[in-house]
Amino acid sequence: MPAARRRIPPPVNFMNYLFDIGRYWIFMRGLFAKPEKFRVYIRQIFVEMEAMGYGSLGIVAINSVFMGAVITIQSAYNIVNPMVPLSAIGIVTRDSIIIEFSPTVIMMVLAGKIGSSIASEIGTMRVTEQIDALEIMGINSASFLVLPKIVAAVFILPFVVTISMFVGIFGGWIAGDLTGACPSADYLKGLQDSFLPFNITFALIKTVIFAFLITSISSYQGYFTKGGALEVGQSSTRAVVFSNILILLFDYICTQIFLA
Amino acid sequence: MIEARNVFKKFGDKVILDGVSGAFSPGRVNLVIGASGSGKTVFMKCLVGLMEADSGAVIYDEQDFSAMNHRQRKPIQQQIGMLFQGGALFDSMNVEKNVMFPLVMFSDMTPAERADRVSFCLERVHLENAGHLYPSEISGGMKKRVAIARAIANNPKYLFCDEPNSGLDPRTALVIDELIEEITEEFRMTTIVNTHDMNTVMGQGNRIMFIHQGRKSWEGSVDELMRSDNKELNDFVFASRVMQGLKKV
Ligand SMILES: Nc1ncnc2c1ncn2[C@@H]1O[C@H](COP(=O)(O)OP(=O)(O)O)[C@@H](O)[C@H]1O
Numbered sequence: 001m002p003a004a005r006r007r008i009p010p011p012v013n014f015m016n017y018l019f020d021i022g023r024y025w026i027f028m029r030g031l032f033a034k035p036e037k038f039r040v041y042i043r044q045i046f047v048e049m050e051a052m053g054y055g056s057l058g059i060v061a062i063n064s065v066f067m068g069a070v071i072t073i074q075s076a077y078n079i080v081n082p083m084v085p086l087s088a089i090g091i092v093t094r095d096s097i098i099i100e101f102s103p104t105v106i107m108m109v110l111a112g113k114i115g116s117s118i119a120s121e122i123g124t125m126r127v128t129e130q131i132d133a134l135e136i137m138g139i140n141s142a143s144f145l146v147l148p149k150i151v152a153a154v155f156i157l158p159f160v161v162t163i164s165m166f167v168g169i170f171g172g173w174i175a176g177d178l179t180g181a182c183p184s185a186d187y188l189k190g191l192q193d194s195f196l197p198f199n200i201t202f203a204l205i206k207t208v209i210f211a212f213l214i215t216s217i218s219s220y221q222g223y224f225t226k227g228g229a230l231e232v233g234q235s236s237t238r239a240v241v242f243s244n245i246l247i248l249l250f251d252y253i254c255t256q257i258f259l260a
Numbered sequence: 261m262i263e264a265r266n267v268f269k270k271f272g273d274k275v276i277l278d279g280v281s282g283a284f285s286p287g288r289v290n291l292v293i294g295a296s297g298s299g300k301t302v303f304m305k306c307l308v309g310l311m312e313a314d315s316g317a318v319i320y321d322e323q324d325f326s327a328m329n330h331r332q333r334k335p336i337q338q339q340i341g342m343l344f345q346g347g348a349l350f351d352s353m354n355v356e357k358n359v360m361f362p363l364v365m366f367s368d369m370t371p372a373e374r375a376d377r378v379s380f381c382l383e384r385v386h387l388e389n390a391g392h393l394y395p396s397e398i399s400g401g402m403k404k405r406v407a408i409a410r411a412i413a414n415n416p417k418y419l420f421c422d423e424p425n426s427g428l429d430p431r432t433a434l435v436i437d438e439l440i441e442e443i444t445e446e447f448r449m450t451t452i453v454n455t456h457d458m459n460t461v462m463g464q465g466n467r468i469m470f471i472h473q474g475r476k477s478w479e480g481s482v483d484e485l486m487r488s489d490n491k492e493l494n495d496f497v498f499a500s501r502v503m504q505g506l507k508k509v
Pocket residue numbers: 271276294295296297298299300301302303
């Protein structure tokens with residue numbers, strides 16, 4: 001059987017982006033309606049927090065440990081000048097993890113995990129008429145499905161990212177010590193050198209923004225899915241792609257605003 | 261009673277509903293029949309407000325539903341139960357939670373009262389022992405029955421069924437049809453059923469509306485249908501061999 005030709009949309013379609021931005025905006029405004037049953041929303045928020053927070057710990061821990069290890073070893077490799085003390089490795093690792101790797105890279109990993117799951121969940125509900133079933137009961141389906149996810153993510157992901165920071169720095173410590181790239185004493189000394197608490201604040205601000213972007217973009221992609229199982233998969237892919245692009249864009253904007 | 265007045269709907273340039281009017285009376289099953297793609301689902305979605313008609317009016321018991329905004333519609337929508345073509349059960353909830361959902365959202369019942377109501381509804385559709393199963397674990401016919409139980413949980417005045425027995429074997433299809441008819445009479449609901457299944461038409465067609473390419477082409481009862489000389493209707497009805505045989509005798 002000859003392979004079916006898939007219709008592949010052009011990579012950049014400016015009018016489509018404008019349309020999406022407009023519809024996303026209207027979608028977001030529609031979310032903040034008065035909830036039908038407050039108690040149900042609250043319960044849903046806790047369910048989502050467990051899925052997004054507790055459910056992400058494994059993937060976040062593994063990624064963070066290796067990230068920390070790689071940063072430590074690479075920093076050691078890059079520091080060739082004998083004038084620079086080894087403790088600088090501790091400083092570099094700590095700051096890159098706090099400022100960039102935990103909030104941005106880990107959130108991009110989570111965009112893959114959480115974003116695709118949100119888009120496919122809501123997309124499936126759309127194509128199997130479950131969203132119509134909510135609407136017919138008089139429930140604001142967008143708000144009912146999406147708001148608890150956004151609230152949960154904005155609340156719980158800063159904790160996840162904070163854990164990732166600890167795990168990443170720990171991973172760097174272990175790797176540096178085991179490979180001899182950075183002895184324990186130097187690393188620990190570096191960790192305490194010239195620490196800026198604002199970096200943590202900055203990281204958590206970014207995390208909150210990224211959490212909002214991931215959940216709202218993925219929900220949007222899922223909610224406006226048309227068609228069947230194939231389109232649900234496409235929505236899920238788009239959710240991850242757009243989340244990642246916007247995370248990087250807003251990472252740049254935040255850095256410009258807060259650090260420049 | 262539900263009334264549609266001159267409902268008109270198009271998607272892009274394509275006219276889907278071209279001025280459909282009709283009245284649907286309480287306490288019985290009103291059928292809307294027509295070929296696939298004739299616009300039955302779109303018509304039903306316009307009636308319940310899932311789609312907005314471009315022009316025309318939808319009237320629920322003298323109240324102009326189509327002229328209301330979202331908030332004004334809520335009291336009416338809470339009296340609507342709808343059975344979707346695929347069942348549209350919530351995958352994340354088991355059967356019992358599915359049926360309980362409208363009660364949790366819209367009633368002030370205590371948990372005990374809710375549980376009572378859920379077991380009543382599940383018994384009504386003969387599924388008293390399936391409460392703990394998830395939608396992925398039950399058959400198509402059971403899904404439809406759960407969907408009926410969920411649709412009637414809040415005691416609706418109006419029941420809409422979009423092809424309730426599509427994809428079911430004839431025996432199960434008959435069970436679903438009879439269930440809808442019994443429930444309609446028992447609770448005196450205004451029921452509208454979309455179908456292209458001639459078994460359903462022959463079984464419960466005391467009031468039938470035939471849609472052909474977005475237009476109401478005919479309406480009447482089964483007896484009238486058998487004698488009608490409407491060409492489009494005859495093409496549709498007597499497309500099946502069984503029905504051709506029936507016509508001859
Ligand atoms: N959301 C939509 N957008 C565009 N066209 C639609 C939409 N929904 C239905 N249609 C078109 O309307 C026509 C009638 O569809 P439908 O009401 O589902 O038919 P049926 O009688 O089989 O239920 C079909 O040609 C379908 O392609």
